[in-house]
Amino acid sequence: MSEPRKIVVIGAGLGGASAAAAVRERGHTGDVLLMGADPRRPYELPALSKGVLLGNADEPDWVHEEKYYGEHDIRFTPGVTATRIELGARLVLDDAGGEHRYDRLVLATGSRPRSLPVPGGDLSGLHTLRSLDDSLKLRSAFTEADRVVIVGAGWIGSEAAAAARAHDAEVTVVDPVRVPLANVVGETVGGVFRDLHAEQGVRWRLGEQVAEITGGPGGVSGVRLATGEELTADVVLVAVGAAPRVELAHAAGLDLSDDGGVAVDAGLRTTAQDVYAVGDIASHFHPRYGRRVRVEHWANAKDQGTHVARNLLGENEPFLASPYFFTDQYDLGCEYRGLADPAADELVVRGDLAAREFTAFWLRDGKVAAAMNVNMWDDGDALSALVDGEAKVTAEQLKTAELASLA
Structure with missing residues (x-):
């Protein structure tokens, strides 16, 4: 496999930025284009639900210094969204009218917060948490709120609950599960997190369904449960998981997996020649587990982005790293x-x-x-x-x- 003249990376989060940097660090001298829909340079997401939301930081952890991309001859185009991939022509089109030919293509389009499919799920003022702007808006809302309702008892919901309590808001968390985080760590360890939050004043409404987000033109006023009870709130955060952004890949004809991600082999290759996927969207055949694994955590994006550079430049190495994540709550x-x-x-x-x-x-x-x-x-x-x-x-x-x- 000859060295590519031009590598295009779609998605300027941690996975995409790590891939672009790694091909340069491995000595690639051809063109590297990093396309990012966010107007900011690449940043890491963990601080958004931790330090930034708590008020301990006003900025995320940037993947690289601002001057890095220019110094390493990476053409970074912030605020530009890829709109179409033409696999046969090896061409990427964007919403600024640009056309970009590639020899190797990396998809690192990440995830979006899932919405709540109930009446009022699209009301103005309803919060989700995925971007720096989301985090800053939510932090501001927490500081002014008396009552916060969080729908979802996963990692984001739990960390946001800790932050809201740090801002002295009353916090209620609603989730159909019996024990928070039980799907990941089981009921015994999940119970440790449940009890920790209860000691800090969080009110759990576990085993309950949300029927409606209430409010009107002025914004959100609360959450109505399936029982008919209404929980009034100044702030409502929906934290019910993330959906991989695979629309671009699907429209191009790439195979998707049953878990909703882009199907890639052990080396992170998609079903199209010279097209790879990393991070949240990559449904990766993991040799150790003998099945596909799709991981939505910081380390996976970073490690897959770094690893894929080897295969972009001619190697054929499987990605073998174990999933890893961390959390801080109280x-x-x-x-x-x-x-x-x-x-x-x-x-x-x-x-x-x-x-x-x-x-x-x-x-x-x-x-x-x-x-x-x-x-x-x-x-x-x-x-x-x-x-x-x-x-x-x-x-x-x-x-x-x-x-x-x-x-």
Whole structure:
């Protein structure tokens, strides 16, 4: 495979910016175009629901310094959206009238917040959280609000609840699930987060459905539950997950996966020649799991973006990294590595759940499938090795042995 003359990257988030930077760092001398719909330079998303929303920062973590792109001869076009891909002609068209030919193409179009399909779901003043503007608007609203209702008890909803409480708002979180985050970490560990928020004054309305967002021309006034009860609110945040932005890929004829993402092989290649996908939209065939995995977390976008540069420039290396994410809520911080099925895997807890100082492991067929350290910071490397190596261990070993020795 000859070295490409021109690489086009659609999407200037963390995944796209990491791919553009990595091809330069690997010595590519051809043209690199990075197209971004956001008018700002690429930034990372985690701070939007953490430091920025809390008021500890006014800016996100930028992927690179502003001068980086010019200094590395990356043509960055902020505020420009790709509108069509013509695979046969190897051509990308944008909403500014531009036409861009490519030898290799990377799709890194990310996700959008899912809407709530109920009456009032499109009312003015209803908040979602995905961009820096979203975060700044929501922070301003939190500081002025007496009552906040958050629909969704996932990671974004939980972190936003912690931020709203930090701004002294009354907070109610509504979700049909019995225990927050149970689909990711199971009911036992999810219960730790539930109790943490309850101690901080958050009111849970778990196992309940939202029937309507109430309000009128002046904006949102609350949430009506399926029972008929109305929760009044100055601010309503909908945090019910994210949908991959695959419309461009689908219109071009690329294969999509059952999980809604763009189907890519182990090396992040789509079904079209010389077209790759990374980050939230990539439904990646992961060799370790023997199936497709689509991950919507910071590390996945960064690592896939960096990795795809190798294959853009002629290598054929599978992407093997384990999923990773982190969260900070009140005085709880944690990191999660791997991919658990909490409904089927064996949960092993090392440490003290009640004190919120523990490491949780999920065992599958006697092997470590995932690990989550909560307010425990000394064993990160060992946990990565246990998960990446699918270490075969017993529950008793995980509870009592030195973790580095098991890895």
